[in-house]
Amino acid sequence: MKKVKPQGFTLLELLIAIAVFAIMSVMTYSGLHILLDAKAQTASKSAQLEALQMTLYLLNEDLAQIAPRTVRDNYGMVESAFRSNAKDGEVLSLTRSVPQWSAYPTGSQLQRVSYRLEKGSLYRQVWTALDRTQQSQYQRRKLMDTSTVQLRFFDQQWSDYWLADSNSLRSPKAVEISLAAGDWGLVTRLFYLHP
Numbered sequence: 001m002k003k004v005k006p007q008g009f010t011l012l013e014l015l016i017a018i019a020v021f022a023i024m025s026v027m028t029y030s031g032l033h034i035l036l037d038a039k040a041q042t043a044s045k046s047a048q049l050e051a052l053q054m055t056l057y058l059l060n061e062d063l064a065q066i067a068p069r070t071v072r073d074n075y076g077m078v079e080s081a082f083r084s085n086a087k088d089g090e091v092l093s094l095t096r097s098v099p100q101w102s103a104y105p106t107g108s109q110l111q112r113v114s115y116r117l118e119k120g121s122l123y124r125q126v127w128t129a130l131d132r133t134q135q136s137q138y139q140r141r142k143l144m145d146t147s148t149v150q151l152r153f154f155d156q157q158w159s160d161y162w163l164a165d166s167n168s169l170r171s172p173k174a175v176e177i178s179l180a181a182g183d184w185g186l187v188t189r190l191f192y193l194h195p
Contacts, residue, residue: 048182051144056189058124058143059177062113063191065096068169071112072131080164082171084151091115091122091149094171095130117149122179148180 009017068081082094093114112127122145127138153162153172164170171193178188 045183048144048184052179052181052184052187055122055143055179056187059115059189060191062094062096063175063193065098066171066193067095067097067110068171069095069110069130070169071095074132074134074136080168080170082162082168083164084153084162089116089118091117092151092175115143115149117146120145120147122146122149144179145182146180148178148186150178152176 066082070081071079073079079093084092093112096111096113098109098111110130112130112132114125116123116125122143123140124143125138125140127136129136151160151162152175153159154174154176155172158176162172173193175191175193176188177191178186181187
C-alpha cells in the first residue's frame with residue numbers, strides 16, 4: 001500500500017509565514033504613518049503660507065489705491081484719510097478707490113478699509129459707505145493668525161507713528177509692515193504709496 005503524503009503546511013511553515021507577514025505589516029504601517037504626518041504638516045504650512053500671501057496681497061492692493069478722502073465715523077466724528085495705531089486694536093485705517101472695472105455693487109468708487117488685531121488674529125473690515133451711521137454694515141474677513149503687527153512710516157524720515165489730525169488728507173510716502181507669521185518668524189514688507 002502506498003503511503004499518502006499529508007497535504008497542507010506544517011506548523012513551522014505557518015509560523016514563518018505569519019512572522020514575515022507581521023514584519024511586512026509593521027514596515028508598511030510605519031511608512032504610511034510617516035507619509036500621513038508629512039501630509040498633515042505640509043497642509044498646515046501651506047495654509048499658513050496662503051494666509052500670509054493673501055494678507056500681503058490685500059495690503060498691497062489697499063495701499064496702492066489709497067485716496068485722499070476723510071470720513072465720518074459712526075458717531076459723526078471726522079477721521080483722517082489715513083491713520084494708524086488708533087485705539088481698540090485698529091492697526092491701520094484708510095480710504096481707497098475701487099477700480100472702474102470692479103463689479104463692486106455700489107454707486108461710490110471709494111471704500112473705507114480697516115485692519116484690526118484682535119485676540120491673536122488680523123482682520124480686514126470694509127465699508128462701502130464712507131460716512132457711516134450707527135447702522136452702517138461692514139464686511140469682515142479674518143486674514144491670518146499673528147501675535148504682532150508693527151508699522152513704520154516714511155515721510156521725510158522713518159517714524160513708528162503716523163500722526164495726522166482728523167481733517168488731514170496726507171498719507172506717508174511708504175509704509176513698512178512686520179507680521180509675526182508662525183513658523184516663518186517676523187516677515188517684513190515695504191509698500192510705496194502713491195496718493
